Amino acid sequence: MHSDVKSINVKNSWSKEERAAREEEIQTMANIMKNSQLVDLCFLIDCTGSMEPWIDAVKDGLLEIIANITKAYKDCSLRVAFVGYRDLSDKVPFSIYPFTTDLEELREWIASVRAFGGGDKCEDVHGGISKCLKLDWKNPTKMLFHITDSPSHGANFHNGCLDDYIHFDGDFKKIDELLDGILQNRIRYYFGSIEDSTTKMISVFNQRIARNLKNNQLDWEITRTEVPKGDLQNFVSVLTESVSTSITTTVKIGKEKRTLKQFTINTLQPSWADLEWKDVKIRTLKFPKDKRSLKEVFQGEMKKDIQEGKIKISEHPFAKGGQRIAFYGISHLFDFHQKTLRAETLVALKESKWEGPRQNNKRYYTDFIEVQSYASFCAFKFNKKIEEFTTKKLKFLKVKFFSIMEKDYPRYLLLEPYLKGDYHKLSNNWNYVASKNVDEEFINLSQCFSHFTLDATEGYALVTDIQGVIVDSEIILTDPAIHCVDITRFGGTNLSKAGIDQFVGNHECNRFCKLLNLRPLSI
Ligand SMILES: [Zn+2]
Structure with a gap:
């Protein structure tokens, strides 16, 4: 016994x-491993009033982040983009830099981005995501790093913040379309949370994603990471780890036919x-x-x-x-x-x-x-x-x-x-x-x-x-x-x-x- x-x-x-068959499978896996180290990384940053220190953090941390990632993954090659968004009524609602491998130039450009406007508490998160989707994504590992201290407009997305557009996207139609775009493009979405006021928004986004996931081929959700207020040093670590996880995850989803259990x-x-x-x-x-x-x-x-x-x-x-x-x-x-x-x-x-x-x-x-x-x-x-x-x-x-x-x-x-x-x-x-x-x-x-x-x-x-x-x-x-x-x-x-x-x-x-x-x- x-x-x-x-x-x-x-x-x-x-x-x-x-x-x-096994030899071929190993070869395929090895190729996916190699390709997954080609990364598109887009920063989606709220560029209204209080966010100035975070724009600086991205600018100052960018080279360190890239250095960390290439130290962790020797064959890693990155393209980085920046989408800054403000509010619906702002004169300059967006500041956008498309994907580039020239990180020095991107850094210089980010240095010129100013945080201003905003008005009420809520900002145009929908607009920001929409601009991200219009970028030229093409590397196998795609990741979006979103950081903000304010939720999106619309009562669906916050617990009673000051909101000039309280009825915005009341039927979730707009956000469903945007999140579907994220999913179709297989973009890994990381959310750096500075304040509790955004908690409801991200959990609602995740509920919508779960609802709209077709035939459970994927287990997709927004990863929420705490970025304590003022802790800019920690921000670099959080980002490095997020990119590392993204690369590994890309490899795992490339592998086989399967459906998620209920x-x-x-x-x-x-x-x-x-x-x-x-x-x-x-x-x-x-x-x-x-x-x-x-x-x-x-x-x-x-x-x-x-x-x-x-x-x-x-x-x-x-x-x-x-x-x-x-x-x-x-x-x-x-x-x-x-x-x-x-x-x-x-x-x-x-x-x-x-x-x-x-x-x-x-x-x-x-x-x-x-x-x-x-x-x-x-x-x-x-x-x-x-x-x-x-x-x-x-x-x-x-x-x-x-x-x-x-x-x-x-x-x-x-x-x-x-x-x-x-x-x-x-x-x-x-x-x-x-x-x-x-x-x-x-x-x-x-x-x-x-x-x-x-x-x-x-x-x-x-x-x-x-x-x-x-x-x-x-x-x-x-x-x-x-x-x-x-x-x-x-x-x-x-x-x-x-x-x-x-x-x-x-x-x-x-x-x-x-x-x-x-x-x-x-x-
Ligand atoms: Zn050794």
Whole structure:
């Protein structure tokens, strides 16, 4: 009952056709990765009265933002535009600079933009968005960064601000058309929120987008980011991170056919007493205990581990990520050694937020467990080597999976410890390396860790896409990717040699690489 000799991964049993299809898919992914680093970034800025410091912030921060982004994404190429808007009654309602790669010239021009006018509290947000849509968008990654301290005209968009056009867009016709334009052009819309007076507007915009999303092919919404009043320094960080996320998101949406599941987020825990226990068999992979090298472990297999227990699952997810939704759960697992049931623990249960041929099947979950287990084993080996040089550690969450029957079909869920904290992305599965907002020691450790995995497996596999939550001196990681020369392994994020080459071409060895005597990389 406890263990099984068979391994989860079935190696090398693919047909010639399956291999060819996978090769082609990797090639397509690699191309999308490359193209996604061509970015159109448009600033949509309220240029009325109180906004002068923010115009200056864009001007002063522009070069730093670009420098940060190109540091994070080595092949990134950006075009930047600026749309300033004021109010319906203002003599100069707009100040517009079309997309350009000449950032020095754009900076000089922004320096000449003045904040004036406005009158009442509300401004012509609709007009601003409309001007943005008329720009010549053409790069694969498109993003709009909107910053204002005032809502749009119309009672629909604010809670009783001073508004000379209170009946404006009463039937949402204008805004629906504009947001549809944003959607059709696949423009990622980021909103930098300075004041609470804009909260209703953005939530109404998001409700309209959700209403108008056709056949749920996308999960699109305006990302609202707090930009505390007066904190111009933070503004640069917020922007850098937004662009980084945009690039990654573009890659993910390019990938496959799927539809968004229907769900409502509820952050409250359910009343557990009202929910039924379900008997489950929880599967994961076991770390090998023998003395094989990391390379031998990778080329071999890890054994299955099966545990019995009971689970309760909340009806609604409490959070949504780029790929998955997370439900609260409580688990009551059978302890094999003690021959008793362990105490109930709060866990996070995750499933794909998409419906599609690749989503709700066993393979999706076994691939996930395989990637996480091998990465976790690498981290275990890595920490042993690095512990004499630092008190910081990289750890992967212990992830398992199980299925329950629902309406005659199995529903698969990942199970992991419930974890709270700030989420950080240190690298992606291509050439992104974080440069801001995270303790540099963690960035260096994570880069060294990836190098270590490639070194220890002698070029067979690379653990990358390092992301997670920092808890004291540890970063608890989840959802890595493994690029492996064997294309039949480690799921859809395995970009094989193309992914390994990207890392090798971009990686800069740091002090940890040297302390561990890792061999220098070369293609
Ligand atoms: Zn290195």
